[in-house]
Amino acid sequence: MSPPRAQASRPPLVALAAAALLAAISGCGGERPRPLLALNRQLAGEDSSREPALAGRWLALISTREGRDRVQLVDVERNAQLPLPGLNRPDAQLLSVSVDLAGERLALVRQLEGRTELVLYQRSQGSLRRLPISPTGVPRRVQLRADGRQLAVEVSRNGLWQIDLLTLP
Amino acid sequence: MAARLASLRGLSVLLAALVLSGCDLGASRRAPDVGPGGGNRIDPALSGDGRLLASVLERDGQGRVIVQQQPGGGLRPLRLRRRQPHGSPSLSWNGRYLAVLVQEGAQRRAVIEDRLRGRLLRLPLPPGSQPERLSLASDGTRLAVQLLRNGRRQVEVFDLRGLLERDLPPGQAVLGGGAGQP
Numbered sequence: 001m002s003p004p005r006a007q008a009s010r011p012p013l014v015a016l017a018a019a020a021l022l023a024a025i026s027g028c029g030g031e032r033p034r035p036l037l038a039l040n041r042q043l044a045g046e047d048s049s050r051e052p053a054l055a056g057r058w059l060a061l062i063s064t065r066e067g068r069d070r071v072q073l074v075d076v077e078r079n080a081q082l083p084l085p086g087l088n089r090p091d092a093q094l095l096s097v098s099v100d101l102a103g104e105r106l107a108l109v110r111q112l113e114g115r116t117e118l119v120l121y122q123r124s125q126g127s128l129r130r131l132p133i134s135p136t137g138v139p140r141r142v143q144l145r146a147d148g149r150q151l152a153v154e155v156s157r158n159g160l161w162q163i164d165l166l167t168l169p
Numbered sequence: 170m171a172a173r174l175a176s177l178r179g180l181s182v183l184l185a186a187l188v189l190s191g192c193d194l195g196a197s198r199r200a201p202d203v204g205p206g207g208g209n210r211i212d213p214a215l216s217g218d219g220r221l222l223a224s225v226l227e228r229d230g231q232g233r234v235i236v237q238q239q240p241g242g243g244l245r246p247l248r249l250r251r252r253q254p255h256g257s258p259s260l261s262w263n264g265r266y267l268a269v270l271v272q273e274g275a276q277r278r279a280v281i282e283d284r285l286r287g288r289l290l291r292l293p294l295p296p297g298s299q300p301e302r303l304s305l306a307s308d309g310t311r312l313a314v315q316l317l318r319n320g321r322r323q324v325e326v327f328d329l330r331g332l333l334e335r336d337l338p339p340g341q342a343v344l345g346g347g348a349g350q351p
Contacts, residue, residue: 052313152213
């Protein structure tokens with residue numbers, strides 16, 4: 001009577017071993033990143049989107065529609081886009097954007113009238129100001145610290161890319 | 170004489186107001202160098218608490234991610250050394266998690282190094298797409314990825330809860346998770 005029982009228990013063992021082998025090969029323990037479907041569908045409505053920056057519930061990114069770049073700020077938890085009055089200009093090409101944890105400050109690098117500049121936008125005031133880079137250099141990518149009081153920016157000087165840390169008031 | 174004194178007083182008040190108003194847009198400094206030889210430093214990423222700076226150091230045509238303490242610039246150890254070039258690093262709040270792009274053969278892949286437990290997590294992404302940029306939420310709950318698919322760039326956001334423990338500022342409680350809660 002015992003041999004049939006041993007045979008009956010073999011298939012589950014084989015299946016278990018196969019599952020373990022599959023998990024080992026795929027390099028994950030079972031959990032996978034889950035796409036935020038509603039948000040991703042919304043973002044797919046643009047011609048393209050790039051340079052994402054997450055901070056808490058905020059996602060800042062650059063989207064392009066009909067050849068024009070614009071910064072978008074999205075509340076990921078409500079799946080809602082926030083207005084950014086005074087920030088986007090049709091003649092600007094955007095290179096990088098970053099947002100702080102409060103969703104209040106956005107730092108961006110843009111090309112405008114032939115010049116590449118680093119600017120800081122404060123959402124509650126709708127204000128925009130240029131941040132000087134010293135010694136002079138050409139900025140490319142920027143990232144704000146979570147509290148919005150410091151930023152790290154990639155700067156080209158004398159043919160070399162460097163990183164500047166800028167403390168903000 | 171009185172008029173001159175008044176104008177001097179006015180000037181000093183103006184100067185004091187400018188200083189107090191924070192007219193200076195902030196002090197700038199270079200990120201600390203990493204040993205001799207120079208090379209490009211690109212893709213800066215600060216941890217949420219600002220104590221760590223990740224970047225990619227380009228030397229001899231290869232890009233290697235490094236993590237430095239701030240200030241000071243001391244290098245922090247990483248498991249991730251091979252699979253170069255690395256790109257687009259992103260740190261969680263205390264720097265426990267480092268999300269970064271690596272090269273595996275012809276494939277660009279997104280991985281997360283758990284610096285506390287010393288393990289590397291590979292993130293399976295939608296088939297037919299190639300990751301180009303990453304941004305990890307500072308608490309480690311979400312990851313935004315810029316994907317190139319059929320010649321089109323598109324940002325997608327992924328929920329990482331269940332994959333990573335949260336990396337929060339000290340003293341901040343984890344909310345939710347109780348009975349019937351998300």
